[in-house]
Amino acid sequence: MRSRNNYSGLEPEIVKQLKYHAWRLKQMKCFESQEIEDIEQDLLLEIWPALSKFDRSKSSLATFVDKLLSRRSNNLIHKHMCIKRGGKTQTLSLDKEDENGQTLMDYLADDRCFEDEISIRIDVSRAIHQLPESFQALCEQLKIFTITEVSHMSGRSRAAIYRDLELMRPMFFPTSVYIRRCEQFFPQCGI
Numbered sequence: 696m697r698s699r700n701n702y703s704g705l706e707p708e709i710v711k712q713l714k715y716h717a718w719r720l721k722q723m724k725c726f727e728s729q730e731i732e733d734i735e736q737d738l739l740l741e742i743w744p745a746l747s748k749f750d751r752s753k754s755s756l757a758t759f760v761d762k763l764l765s766r767r768s769n770n771l772i773h774k775h776m777c778i779k780r781g782g783k784t785q786t787l788s789l790d791k792e793d794e795n796g797q798t799l800m801d802y803l804a805d806d807r808c809f810e811d812e813i814s815i816r817i818d819v820s821r822a823i824h825q826l827p828e829s830f831q832a833l834c835e836q837l838k839i840f841t842i843t844e845v846s847h848m849s850g851r852s853r854a855a856i857y858r859d860l861e862l863m864r865p866m867f868f869p870t871s872v873y874i875r876r877c878e879q880f881f882p883q884c885g886i
Contacts, residue, residue: 698714698717698731698732698735699732700732700735700736706756708755708756708757708760709746709756709760711757712757712760712761712764713735713738713739713742713760713764714735716738716764716765716768717731717734717735717738718731719768720734720738720768720771720772721734723772725772725775725776726775737771738764738767738768738771741767741770741771742760742763742764742767745763746760746763819867822866822867823835825866826863826866829859830859830862830863833845833856833859833860834863836848836849842856842857
């Protein structure tokens, strides 16, 4: 898992810190699908503009770069964790067998699962179209963005968005009963 990037012309202190912070990020689940070289490049692009602000009278280059990379790494972690349905997932093998000797591919091949998912999507779509226009717009935004992102875009607090979701919940009651029933009979679907 060593990087093959070459940083000739860059201070060794910067390279050492860059490689360490990239390695640290690579250990996290939300970065495991990325190559370490790509993580290093992302970090370098994040800190490059700020390197011109280094002042030798205030700290050493290694300390400055370490603090800068720590903060930028935390920003990248936060950004990856905010990605809807992506930050807290893990990579699974379709061929790995469970305790019953079945693979994930065996579960995915079940046609009932896909039919149920399509039925749920249709029912949810109908329920959304019966909502007031402001709630419909919120649902459309939440199909793509996280609640935090919708909050920033709309200028509304997350608490207000959660209150709207609580007001919408009873309107989805028939659909939620159907979804719970599908989860009971088809837990492998992941619905």
